[in-house]
Amino acid sequence: MSESKTASPVPERRSGALLQWLERRKAWLFAAIVLIILPHVPGLDGNFGRSLLSQMGIAAVFALSYNLLLGQTGLLSFGHAVYFGLGGYAGIHLMRAINAGLPIPMPLVPLAGAATGLAFGMLFGALTTRRAGVVFALISLGVGELVFAAMRILQGFSGGEEGITANRGMGPHPFGLTFGPQLQVYYVIVFWSAMAAALMAAFLRTPAGRMCNAVRDNPERAAFIGYDPVRIRFVVFCVAAMFAGLAGGLHALNYEIVAAEAVGAGRSGTVLLMAYIGGVHSFFGAVLGAVTITWLQVSLSDYTTAWQLYLGLFFIAVVLFAPGGLSGLLLMHRPILGTRAFLHVVKSYAIAALPALAAAAGAIMLLEINYRRATQPDTGARMRLFWMDVDTSSVWPWLSAIALLAGGAFLFNRCRRLVANAWQQASDEARTVGGMQREPRP
Amino acid sequence: MKDARASRGCVLQLRDLHKRFGATPIIRGVSLDIDQGERHAIIGPNGAGKSTLFNLVSGLFAPSAGSIRLDGEPIEGFSPFEIYRRGLARSFQVTNIFPRLSVFENIRCSVLWSLGYRYSFKRDVAKLSDANARTGEVLEQIGMSARRDVRAGVLTYAEQRALEIGITIAGNARVILLDEPTAGMSRAEAARAVSLIRTISVGRTLVMVEHDMGVVFDLADRISVLVYGEIIATDAPTRIRENPAVRAAYLGTGPGNL
Known part of the structure; x- marks a missing residue:
């Protein structure tokens, strides 16, 4: 009966250590290879395909960060775009500074987004994570509206609805890379996206990350095993805001423009759609949802002006018939x-x-x-x-x-x-x- | 006997504890000393305030008046996690587990704080050998090793009750409060639960609320009788059985129950 596996790993021989390391990260390595090859696959090797792939990468980071809240901690946010958008503004302003002569290479721009996301996550998170459930959802909605209104008023900073622009090609060119071509930007985005996904997966394996699931399931009991559910929610909220900010920074780099809509309710709604359609119960559901929705947004709009209607119908169908999302449907098998x-x-x-x-x-x-x-x-x-x-x-x-x-x-x-x-x-x-x-x- | 208790020292001390919900007094001046290492049962008719008393001690509610001391330090009005960190853990009358986590995860989450991992986000839980070993130990103790990968939400009722106790004891708290650990169990299941409680209470102080008098008289070193928010007697089981005030309070259900 007691076939309990102990977690102590089999003693490794030094020669086999590298192979074992590779074996354990098989899925990640496979994904990395696919991501490197994708922009050269016929059909995706044009500017359109590479730009679509870049968009998917950004959306995947954003959706993964959202799923830390919704799927892992049970926090339904209607204002996650706040951290995406503010990260985007930090990115675009850094890019303008680089354009003006600041000697920082463009690929580091997303880090400014991450730092800004984290800072605002700590600021607003201290306020919003005191309560979960409906109260949290409503406050997140309020913060979202507040920040959106602020961005429309602070024209000098945000450029309002027109937005502000920068030029990613103007700056230091390490190794002769200009970051002008979409392919180079794609690889920068893939690098940060893979990094972010790996870090978020690692976060969920830490004590704090495991307790997110416990707090999602039963915050009351979590308090009776020593953890303050408010503190856990705050920690995960900051982490999620940081990665949303990173996604925003990638967005700035990719589009070279950030406008007020980046912090708006529309974008907050879209990321909820992505996470939910992909499936909130599995980590990679968010990636699946981000890829699917981005593809639908881009390709459906080519065929029909009523594409948002279909997107809505699709969402309703998933909520009604496949509450586990697309990943749930796949894992069922x-x-x-x-x-x-x-x-x-x-x-x-x-x-x-x-x-x-x-x-x-x-x-x-x-x-x-x-x-x-x-x-x-x-x-x-x-x-x-x-x-x-x-x-x-x-x-x-x-x-x-x-x-x-x-x-x-x-x-x-x-x-x-x-x-x-x-x-x-x-x-x-x-x-x-x-x-x-x-x-x-x- | 009294001298022996005094030498072991008092772990948990309640003094003139009151709790009102609105105008309704539920706990009306409870004073109680729980000694180091004893198994103490709290009995009383329905609505006497037994669960409320537990909720006050464990921090779910703040008392309206009075003091609670754990190892001589006041803890009244503290939050549940602060009281837990000082060495007092509790179980619940209604099963209170993490339904979507596996049995193993339920227990592992419950050992993390006691092993000092706090809110760490630098370490991979799979590599915390002490946490995983302790989790294995607890699973063995509650007899759930074979069910370690099952989602807690789909366990049978008796298994969930065992897991409930596992979560409570996993962190090695010195004082354990069990709220009706055998409620809703069959005879056989209750017997297993009693032997489990006996094992886990070794070296710990145990306070339990229990309706099953067989279980109470089997396990308890001392018994307190709570009636309408007041303790009318605290004594050894044999003397509680003979206590006229207790018999009077239980007259409604018949003294045969005692």
Whole structure:
């Protein structure tokens, strides 16, 4: 019964130490290699692709920092952009100083963002972390509005809604790097993002980081094992604000402009969306959410002016049907991954996907037609929909859209049993296989 | 007997303790000395204020009046974590664990402060060999080693009660308050809990609130009877059984219960 693993590691031989070190950091090394290669992959090797990747990196740091609050400590903030934006302003002002002759290389700019985020995190955190729950959420909203208003008033510092600009190419050029090309900026962003992600993961493994989870689960009991929940919340709040500030500094470096919206409620809402859609229960859910939402923001807006509507629908769908977020959906499959029935599950997904796509197509047609008629009634009845010319004054587009939606929904509903059966089979198999593996017990 | 207690010294001292909620007095002048190393049970009818008394001593509530001394130092009105750091830990009547953490994590979080790690964010918990070893020890003691990786929220009720005690004792507090440790347990489960409590109370001072008289008379060195916020008797179990005031207070439920 007492098969308790003790944490003392197997004694390492010196020659094997490096290999072991590599073995333990396999996932990180793999990620690093992927990140280095990505901007050279066809399709992403243009300016657009590299800029998209840069944006994703910044969003990932921001979302990870947000998840320290929401997922790890249970603090719902509506004002996390405050630290992002103020970090961004610190970054852009440092860049202007460098433009004016300050001999600091541009890649160090994000550190000014981090320091500023930390400073304001300590300032506002001392106020806001005294209480958790609704009170914390409301105060964070208030602080967010306050700082946004301040940024609009302090035109000299913030440039208001137009923002202030700087030039990342003007400054010291170490090793001949100008930081003008997007590729160089991408690598600077990847460096800081990977650093930030590793540090945040490490933070969660420290005593203070573990106690964040304990305070999230049960602040009252945390106090009865020696910890002050307010102090824990304050510590994590400062750490989260610091990394949000770093993300803001990266933002300044990437866009060479920071405006008042950087501290605004819109950005605070977006990071909440990213963290939640990615899944708050796992560390890398935030990265997944940041990547997905950034990609949707950039690519959807190319296809439709109603993209925010789809983003909202997507968010609602995740909240209702997948509260664990995208990472939750993925991790759900871990127990059945090795089973033979897993193939059946995949097959059932593929079958269910067909009617789901049909229903989605129908829904999109209806939305697009109505959106167009509501927002641009003067452009006439003809419009392009899915590479087709459609006359919205005739009955056919409407009928086919409704048919697709209704038929797809009906068939999808029937497919759900197929999926459920495949799942049942797979989890039964996983249980028996798992049972056999666990057999050698006295 | 009295002299023997005096020589061991008094760990926890309550003097004329009062607690009112609004106009309603719940604790009405409790004075009590808990001796070093004794197992002390507090019994009394429902609504007598037993849990409130624990909440005052452990810092969940501040008393309206009166004093509480731990090792001679006043602690009344201190916050729970300050009292814990001075060596007093408690369990709860309603299970109060960290539901989304594993059993192992529940215990490890509970040993961190006592081992001096405080709010450190420089060390990796996986490498804190003393914390992990102590966690293993506690898991063994409460019989949960085989369940170490299970999420605490999905444990059975009896397992959660055992974990509750594990969290309480993990930090090696010198004074332990247990609030109805066997509440809601079957006979067999309660028997296991009693033997667990007996083991963990070795070398510690134990104060417990308990309804099960079998458990109380089995474990306690001394018993205090709390009725309507006042202690009407404190004595050895045999003498409590014969005490006329106690019998009168328990008349409603029948003296057979004692």
